[in-house]
């Protein structure tokens with residue numbers, strides 16, 4: 291028998307704790323986003339389809355990206371119990387400098403297309419969070435303007451070695467003059483990947499208006515208001531070099547780049563040099579032997595070669611071959627702070643986020659990028675605490691098992707794997 295009583299008015303009053311409504315719609319929207327997937331959903335509602343798909347999409351069947359994300363889902367964590375970890379320290383040192391978190395912002399081209407604040411929002415949020423920001427050669431904000439937004443924090447510059455080499459060399463000099471501390475040479479774009487969503491949407495750089503894009507614009511007036519009332523989209527650091535946006539984009543993909551270019555750049559660049567887009571063990575070993583300061587295991591977020599190796603799968607073997615002291619970084623598919631924790635446990639010194647940052651940007655400009663970083667930070671801290679570790683150095687391979695879903699039938703030399 292349940293004992294019953296009349297409701298007590300005082301107890302009832304205690305239950306009625308109504309929160310004051312937040313009148314700032316952007317803040318309300320962003321604080322309701324608990325995950326990067328939530329930010330993606332907001333981004334999709336607010337951004338014209340062609341711009342959203344340019345960001346969200348990958349090459350061909352988008353298998354590289356799906357597998358990279360799946361690989362992170364297929365992690366099993368192994369926590370230790372009864373290990374006091376009251377305070378979790380997420381800070382690290384990478385490429386000779388500090389970072390408050392084990393991730394930085396990846397280089398992305400044409401970023402002001404996603405949301406008009408573009409790189410300014412990314413660099414500002416990175417500065418506030420104490421993490422590095424990487425500006426793309428194909429960025430829509432100049433090297434000098436990024437420096438102005440993040441004057442005391444760490445700025446990295448991503449380099450495409452262009453067909454007209456002098457253009458790239460000019461950028462290297464400007465980045466050095468502006469005090470960028472790291473140059474990231476991207477090597478996985480000998481030609482452009484097949485971005486089928488862009489073709490189907492009739493998307494081009496620079497964007498063109500069609501009946502379809504105008505119809506799609508109607509429910510997204512703010513994006514269009516921003517687009518039409520702010521400076522024209524252009525590859526800002528390249529605006530003085532001449533050539534249309536299309537010509538410059540074409541020039542950025544050069545199938546003749548080689549190790550000789552790496553040598554030339556090494557000779558020109560006073561800071562740390564990183565090669566981004568490494569996709570097998572021998573290349574990783576060769577680069578580290580050549581003395582580069584770091585490598586990024588990456589398949590460009592699945593935007594280049596489809597069905598490419600999953601960087602997270604490559605990570606343990608690369609770390610084993612080049613040693614845990616080498617600076618091995620990783621990107622592609624990171625959607626959760628736990629993905630970052632798993633990468634660090636398997637030997638990554640650092641990670642980069644591309645879309646996770648851009649979803650935040652599209653969801654709410656600078657505040658949206660702040661929200662991305664806050665979500666990832668909380669997830670990293672919670673995962674570390676639940677694992678029973680209080681510093682990143684304590685993370686070890688034993689904390690993570692990569693569960694097998696895709697099992698190779700043959701190994702890299704074509705031999706049937708046992």
Ligand SMILES: Cc1cc2nc3c(=O)[nH]c(=O)nc-3n(C[C@H](O)[C@H](O)[C@H](O)COP(=O)(O)O)c2cc1C
Nearest residue numbers: 345396397398399426476590591622623643644645
């Ligand atoms: C819209 C977009 C533009 C990108 N532009 C560049 C670029 O200009 N240079 C570059 O090296 N990588 C570029 N990338 C790749 C990112 O630097 C990074 O490798 C990738 O986004 C990581 O995967 P994730 O998006 O799953 O985090 C771009 C990625 C996206 C999504």
